[in-house]
Amino acid sequence: DVKVTQSSRYLVKRTGEKVFLECVQDMDHENMFWYRQDPGLGLRLIYFSYDVKMKEKGDIPEGYSVSREKKERFSLILESASTNQTSMYLCASRTRYEQYFGPGTRLTVT
Amino acid sequence: AQSVTQPDIHITVSEGASLELRCNYSYGATPYLFWYVQSPGQGLQLLLKYFSGDTLVQGIKGFEAEFKRSQSSFNLRKPSVHWSDAAEYFCAVGAGGSGNTGKLIFGQGTTLQVKP
Numbered sequence: 001d002v003k004v005t006q007s008s009r010y011l012v013k014r015t016g017e018k019v020f021l022e023c024v025q026d027m028d029h030e031n032m033f034w035y036r037q038d039p040g041l042g043l044r045l046i047y048f049s050y051d052v053k054m055k056e057k058g059d060i061p062e063g064y065s066v067s068r069e070k071k072e073r074f075s076l077i078l079e080s081a082s083t084n085q086t087s088m089y090l091c092a093s094r095t096r097y098e099q100y101f102g103p104g105t106r107l108t109v110t
Numbered sequence: 111a112q113s114v115t116q117p118d119i120h121i122t123v124s125e126g127a128s129l130e131l132r133c134n135y136s137y138g139a140t141p142y143l144f145w146y147v148q149s150p151g152q153g154l155q156l157l158l159k160y161f162s163g164d165t166l167v168q169g170i171k172g173f174e175a176e177f178k179r180s181q182s183s184f185n186l187r188k189p190s191v192h193w194s195d196a197a198e199y200f201c202a203v204g205a206g207g208s209g210n211t212g213k214l215i216f217g218q219g220t221t222l223q224v225k226p
Contacts, residue, residue, distance in 0.1 A: 004153070031212045040119065042200060042216040043154075058213070090153060094212045097142070097161065101153035 002027045004102035006091055012108045019078040021105050023091030031094040032074040034058075034066065036087045037104070043090060049074055081109045112137050114203050116217035123191050124225045131186040131220050133201030142204040143184040144214065145175055149197045157199075160184065171195070196224045 007022035025032065030051050035043040035058075045058030047066040055066050063085060067075040074093075078085055086109045092099040113136045123129055135141060142161050146154040158169025165177040175186045184201060201217040 033212075035216075040218055042114075042116075042218045043202075043214075044216075045213060048213065092154075096212075098144075098156055098159065099212070099214060101146075101155075103151075103153045 002093070002095075002100040004091060004093055004100050006089075006102040006105050008105050009103060010106050010108075012110065013078075013081050014110055015082060017078075017081050017109075019081050019107065019109075021076040021078075021089055021091075021107070023074045023076070023093075023102055024072050025074075025093035025100070026072065027093065027095075027100075028071065029093035029095065029100075030071070032068065033092040033094070033099065034064075034074065034076045035090045035092065036060065037090055038087050046076065046089075081107075083109050085109050112203065112215050114201050114215050114217035116199075116201055116220050118220050119218065120221045120223070122223040122225060125193050126190050129186075129188045129191045129195070129222070131199050131201075131222070133184045133186065133217060134182055135184065135201070135203045136182065137203050137215075143175075143177060144202040144204070145169065145173070145184075145186045146200045146202065147171075147197050148200065148219075154200065157186070191222075191224055193224045193226065196222055198222070 004025045033048040034046045049055045049068040065077045089105045091102040115134045144159045145157040160167050160177045199220045202214040204214045
């Protein structure tokens with residue numbers, strides 16, 4: 001079974017803090033994705049990565065950056081957290097035809 | 111622009127009743143279509159997918175979906191709903207053929223409540 005894990009299920013940070021969300025997949029997938037999920041908006045793509053050190057902006061990249069130093073790990077970084085970044089963050093990795101999702105990190109910025 | 115619309119934000123059905131969740135998409139190229147389910151506190155799980163061929167696709171947990179190109183729809187159905195089906199359901203579209211980048215566009219989601 002494909003497994004995608006995220007470092008935290010719940011996270012509470014203060015405004016202005018630098019926040020790291022980690023995602024690890026165990027299936028040697030080249031493509032990985034970060035989404036945020038908000039009620040009534042579905043999932044929106046923040047960033048994705050085709051391979052190590054390769055990244056591309058999604059639909060809502062503002063306020064976020066990413067890092068992919070190893071194939072199995074894809075990190076989402078909030079350089080200076082703001083309250084409007086309070087959300088559920090979902091990571092996914094992909095075979096050719098299917099995306100596999102992690103359990104999500106619910107981030108609250110106070 | 112590419113988009114996915116799930117017209118029903120919230121649906122309530124009685125246990126044992128049939129279910130249909132609607133999904134309409136706007137996509138210029140050959141679409142890949144997906145339905146995902148998210149149980150409370152969980153990530154998304156793939157229910158079924160359509161790439162080509164038979165327009166009626168079978169998925170896990172007794173779900174099926176029908177692709178209708180003329181209506182730009184990919185509605186999800188189940189003949190008899192179980193209490194454990196209560197969850198949020200997402201329709202998604204991705205690029206098909208040579209344009210397959212793996213990027214998905216998701217609908218807003220439909221929350222299913224099941225009455226005993």
